[in-house]
Amino acid sequence: MKVIGVVGMPASGKGEFSRIAQEAGIPVIVMGDMIRKAVREAGLEPNDTNFGATANRLRAERGMDAIAQLCVPEIRRLNAPLALVDGIRGDTEVALFRKYFEGFTLISIESPFEKRLDRIAARARSDDFTTADALKNRDQRELGWGLGKALEQADIRIRNEGTLEEFERDVKHLLGELRGDP
Numbered sequence: 227m228k229v230i231g232v233v234g235m236p237a238s239g240k241g242e243f244s245r246i247a248q249e250a251g252i253p254v255i256v257m258g259d260m261i262r263k264a265v266r267e268a269g270l271e272p273n274d275t276n277f278g279a280t281a282n283r284l285r286a287e288r289g290m291d292a293i294a295q296l297c298v299p300e301i302r303r304l305n306a307p308l309a310l311v312d313g314i315r316g317d318t319e320v321a322l323f324r325k326y327f328e329g330f331t332l333i334s335i336e337s338p339f340e341k342r343l344d345r346i347a348a349r350a351r352s353d354d355f356t357t358a359d360a361l362k363n364r365d366q367r368e369l370g371w372g373l374g375k376a377l378e379q380a381d382i383r384i385r386n387e388g389t390l391e392e393f394e395r396d397v398k399h400l401l402g403e404l405r406g407d408p
């Protein structure tokens with residue numbers, strides 16, 4: 227099976243990329259869901275602080291690629307020709323996926339800070355915030371986990387600076403190429 231990963235700064239468009247893939251019939255494993263599940267199992271409130279703390283705890287206990295390790299059996303179980311992992315946050319996670327899945331392809335989504343801030347303000351999810359300082363903090367936290375190094379390792383880069391329709395068209399085109407559509 228061919229596995230592709232998506233990496234990007236907060237609110238760069240990873241969720242939209244996953245939705246488009248899913249609608250194209252490609253199964254998606256969301257790494258954040260592993261953390262959300264762990265937060266739920268610990269009986270904690272689903273908020274940004276608890277997601278961050280739980281992810282840190284898992285990494286302290288099992289290593290920086292802890293969340294990726296949890297994903298490997300889930301991906302294998304899909305047994306699909308092409309599958310997508312959404313939410314890679316570090317270069318050690320990229321290394322783990324490259325080790326377990328031959329031909330693993332990393333895609334980075336590039337989206338400027340101001341666009342990401344505007345989109346977060348419009349989205350309002352339970353773990354969201356709307357100030358530039360809060361987004362800067364979140365960016366720093368994620369960069370501290372090795373997101374910068376993961377972004378550098380991308381095999382393919384895709385921009386998300388325009389409309390959602392433009393992004394959707396570009397993502398569909400890319401997925402078609404990866405799937406080997408005629």
Ligand SMILES: Nc1ncnc2c1ncn2[C@@H]1O[C@H](COP(=O)(O)OP(=O)(O)OP(=O)(O)O)[C@@H](O)[C@H]1O
Pocket residue numbers: 234235236237238239240241242243345346348349386387388389390391393
């Ligand atoms: N090109 C675009 N035009 C308008 N809105 C967009 C565009 N791309 C993404 N969005 C919206 O911006 C918000 C953030 O995108 P999304 O949730 O896909 O990002 P993410 O990378 O998954 O974020 P996070 O890292 O916080 O989980 C969403 O509400 C999404 O619908």
